[in-house]
Amino acid sequence: MTIKNIPQESGAPGAPGMESKWSSSAKSGIGKALNASSNVTLTISHGILNEAYYPQEDIACMRDMGFIVTDGHEFFSEEKRDTRQTISTIENGIPAYKIINYDTFDKYQITKEIIVDPFRNSILQQVTFEQKDKNLPLQLFALLAPHLNNEGSNNTGWIGEYKGVPMLFAQNGAIALAMACSAKWLKRSAGYVGTSDGWTDIRQHGIMRWEFDHANDGNVALTGEIDLSDQDFVVAISFGRTHLEAANHARASLLDGFDTAKRRYIEEWKNWQESLYKLPAQNFMISAAMLRMHEAKNFPGGIIASLSIPWGETKGDADKSGYHVVWPRDLVESAGGFHALKTKADVSRIVNYLMSTQNANGSWPQNMWLHGEPNWNGLQMDQVALPILEMLKGYLRNTIGKHRMTRYWPLAKKAIIFLLVNGPFTQQDRWEEESGFSPFTIAAEIAALLAGAKLAEINGEKDFAIYCRETADCWNETIEFRTYVTDTPLARKIGVEGYYIRINPFTNIPASELGNRTMELKNHHYGKGTVKINELISVDTLALVRFGIRDPNDPKILNTLKVIDAQLKVNTPHGPCWYRYNNDGYGEQKDGDPYDGTGIGRPWPLLSGERGHYEVAAGNIEYANTLLQAMDGFANNGLLPEQIWDTHDIPEKGLYFGEHTGSAMPLTWAHAEYIKLCVSIHDKKVFDMPEQTQERYLLKKKIAKFQIWRFDNGIKTIPKGKTLRIETFAACTIHWTDNDWKTTAIKESKSLTIGVFATDIKPENKESSSLQFTFYWKEADKWEGKNYLVNIDNS
Known part of the structure; x- marks a missing residue:
């Protein structure tokens, strides 16, 4: 779909976007701060961020976030699809990650360290973008797909500022997201996935031509072009109950610095792991x-x-x-x-x-x-x-x-x-x-x-x-x-x-x-x-x-x-x-x-x-x-x-x-x-x-004294010498025989005080081949009207 002549400061067309989907379950990293001040969990797959969870671990709030690189003309490279990826933990056993994504055409390399800010609801990525050919006019775009509140639909995205700092925002219900960058945003846009989003725009034009200021109630995506004057920068994706809360977390995380957050994040994980029993596996x-x-x-x-x-x-x-x-x-x-x-x-x-x-x-x-x-x-x-x-x-x-x-x-x-x-x-x-x-x-x-x-x-x-x-x-x-x-x-x-x-x-x-x-x-x-x-x-x-x-x-x-x-x-x-x-x-x-x-x-x-x-x-x-x-x-x-x-x-x-x-x-x-x-x-x-x-x-090889019979689980045979325990869920009198009703015995059920009544019957005749019984229900004042039989295995 080609969209032309869209004015600036406008809403994105193409609502509500294509049907939303989640992301790959093939995770290569999970990250979370132990500090109680942070309620965000991140996941990583295919070299990029996947779902983020906030404010608790059963609420997914993002499909994924990755980069696109172009030369403004024919070259189009999507980080999660068009790179060779390596991922490792920054320190052994600590869920802080270093990812290196190598362009398959060797035009660029993206190196990222990813953690959660232990003081705030922010996911932090320290990014180094390296051009292999300094003469290429490469451009870098960040793409984020909000799926707030466990939904890909019903999200609203927009561009805006927080106290003069440009950011990209999204909200669904009482959960909001803000994306900020330590480098300058050259362009920003919010659009509907598959129709007016940044991926569609850049794929068609090689550059960002569309700068929509909002996309309401749909499957939306946020896109921003990053100024590469400084090829080292930090991206913060932050969450809150409102967009202002999320924005404050994002700005504060950037001002506090990646190294401060990283140091505390790793220190808290080490302290916990020091308390554990360890084996060298x-x-x-x-x-x-x-x-x-x-x-x-x-x-x-x-x-x-x-x-x-x-x-x-x-x-x-x-x-x-x-x-x-x-x-x-x-x-x-x-x-x-x-x-x-x-x-x-x-x-x-x-x-x-x-x-x-x-x-x-x-x-x-x-x-x-x-x-x-x-x-x-x-x-x-x-x-x-x-x-x-x-x-x-x-x-x-x-x-x-x-x-x-x-x-x-x-x-x-x-x-x-x-x-x-x-x-x-x-x-x-x-x-x-x-x-x-x-x-x-x-x-x-x-x-x-x-x-x-x-x-x-x-x-x-x-x-x-x-x-x-x-x-x-x-x-x-x-x-x-x-x-x-x-x-x-x-x-x-x-x-x-x-x-x-x-x-x-x-x-x-x-x-x-x-x-x-x-x-x-x-x-x-x-x-x-x-x-x-x-x-x-x-x-x-x-x-x-x-x-x-x-x-x-x-x-x-x-x-x-x-x-x-x-x-x-x-x-x-x-x-x-x-x-x-x-x-x-x-x-x-x-x-x-x-x-x-x-x-x-x-x-x-x-x-x-x-x-x-x-x-x-x-x-x-x-x-x-x-x-x-x-x-x-x-x-x-x-x-x-x-x-x-x-x-x-x-x-x-x-x-x-x-x-x-x-x-x-x-x-x-x-x-x-x-x-x-x-x-x-x-x-x-x-x-x-x-x-x-x-x-x-x-060790003791304990043998059961009983075999249990119930209406819903009626056994057919008991070994010789065992007692038959008849269990019911109401008080009863059991009339039984071990000689085909030539004589009859009567026994009252015993309450076990748990809603179960037990009646234990043991054959009196050593030559008996079966036990037969029926029930008189006391509370209902009626007979069962049917006899039941359990054989005795005399072998």
């Missing part, structure tokens, strides 16, 4: 910094999953959250990283945040904005279990004192009760897709019940503790019944007796009876996600070892490992990595195009860390080290991605075998796993394996 300290930067300043302990939006260049305003929201699971995983760093204050903040965001019913949201409002509405039982484990861990490691525990215990008990009432079935597994019985979720739930029992004892509730342990024992003995299959075609192909499956979606069908039943996996076009349930394999089985539920040398675990490696392992140039499960659909398309709701799942580096922890448990420290080094190889300038590319290179799409895809990067969970693996290898034992499960199931 390649990415140990930068991983610690990644965890710290993802914590919200205004919501202490709230750690978002990633300062990125997966495949962001394809996502618009309909995807406001990306990964910059809180998943309780990822948050607890991050807490584990802080435990490994031996920093009690960070862990204490996380536990307090978990307690403050707990739902009224004792659960936690699938994920949530920092203030606790749910973003997605699924229920994942591991995200109820893991906070309970974290509570006990914090208490035992003295990050939660007795007085604080007094305040937390009523909330922790609500979570335990929710787990007891609703588990072990989960509406969604940890991959947020399928419902049923999952080895990972069950392992987390059992460990949480034992942790809950310990918390109950600490708080003087011994009967409740006993019930938690008895239930954990029952659930433990159903793991194979629910999820272990034998003599399948896949088992015969690989040469094993059987293996654990990813999930069993049926409450009343044991794994051994799944047969040819299928399920339709998410993230596929209809029909392409169809799999046989008993051949759906996942790395989640490793959780049975990680949580201390099963021995690493258990034959069933070893069988499953063979199947996992046959089905899910990929050897990359950096080392082994694993897919989440077979026929995963969450990843790029076959040709490398971005995930669009369907795709092909790629390997996850954090799973190399989980496998490394299995190897530590099994005593294979050398292989665990190999997997740690693989994680180092998967990192991009120290940042660990969610997924890596698993096939031949596609350079034009930025995809290289063994390196990051367009999914989230960095992923806090992956960095926490890396730190924990470093510590586990150093200690030669799994750092975060719960002591309660190890003692009860691996």
